[in-house]
Amino acid sequence: MKSNSLYKLYLVGIFLTLNFTGFAQNLPVESFEKKLLETSNAFLLDVRTAGEFGGGHLPKATNIDFRSPDFANKIKDLPKDKPVFVYCLSGGRSAQAAEILRKEGFQVTELQGGYLKWTTKLKPLEGVPIVKHDDAWDLTAFGKLIQGENAVVVDFYAKWCAPCLKMMPTVDKLSTDYKGKVTVLKVEADGNQAVLQKYGIDEIPSFLVFQKGKLLQKTSGFREEAQLKELFDQAAGVHSK
Incomplete structure (x- = not known):
């Protein structure tokens, strides 16, 4: 024993x-x-x-x-x-x-x-070079814009986020390709804490996909062009092959 x-x-x-x-x-x-x-x-x-x-x-x-x-x-x-x-x-x-x-x-x-x-994960940083930030969104106006558009892809990013910067040219390209079909809203994490809190964003890059005001998908992390295109197709109601 x-x-x-x-x-x-x-x-x-x-x-x-x-x-x-x-x-x-x-x-x-x-x-x-x-x-x-x-x-x-x-x-x-x-x-x-x-x-x-x-x-x-x-x-x-x-x-x-x-x-x-x-x-x-x-x-x-x-x-x-x-x-x-x-x-x-x-x-x-x-x-x-x-x-x-x-x-x-x-x-x-x-x-x-x-x-x-x-x-x-939007944790504290020091020594980040001073950059000009984009204009902050008004939370009410932002919500109305989502509700008023047929198809919306929201891109949450930061100018110090390497994955965000790597995807930005692709997001811009898809924004042009889907012009008139999908509205792209870019939200810089710095200065838009109210928007991040409202939509539960605690990690960047993150994307929200809306169709007629209804949230279809919330995803985060780096995505290749084909994966980003899937988000745009989803918002536009197109079934990807």
């Missing part, structure tokens, strides 16, 4: 160890942010290039380029008594950096999906 209890404790210990070393160290945005805020002595490390860092970064982050020749030497100077929270653009470089950091004895937490995922 005693040996059986010891065996159970042993299994629990293994589970907790695996959970700590395997699962809890690569966290999605919400969990990463929560843990970061709860860790008073956290050290936030951005391992992207200086150019990437200069285009915007997480608040209070320190930049050490993972690709720089002296990366391994620089991290040795970091305080080992501070848990390290690390991220890159999408998770590849930070995973490699985390491996090196752990070998040096650091306690490391990675941001799953990196800076791209953080921005699409």
Whole structure:
């Protein structure tokens, strides 16, 4: 009986160890942010290039380029008594950096999906270059426009969102191709919080598809041209082949 209890404790210990070393160290945005805020002595490390860092970064982050020749030497100077929270653009470089950091004895937490995922979740940023924002929508007028048009595709974007910028030329092309059939409304996340809240948008890029004022689909994330065309066809009542 005693040996059986010891065996159970042993299994629990293994589970907790695996959970700590395997699962809890690569966290999605919400969990990463929560843990970061709860860790008073956290050290936030951005391992992207200086150019990437200069285009915007997480608040209070320190930049050490993972690709720089002296990366391994620089991290040795970091305080080992501070848990390290690390991220890159999408998770590849930070995973490699985390491996090196752990070998040096650091306690490391990675941001799953990196800076791209953080921005699409509309989380706080620092160092974003000042750009001219588009005019904000009036919430009432925006709602009336959706109700008054036969077919509407709403594009929620931001000028600092890489997937948004990559899709923009395609959205513009489809807007021209479907002129007279589908109305495209672009909503910049910055300055349009009331619209985002009204339609439950918590991630960008996001798209809403309306037909005669009725919401047909809500989707988020990067889409290739064929997938974007499906949204326009859906709004226009065309069945894609």
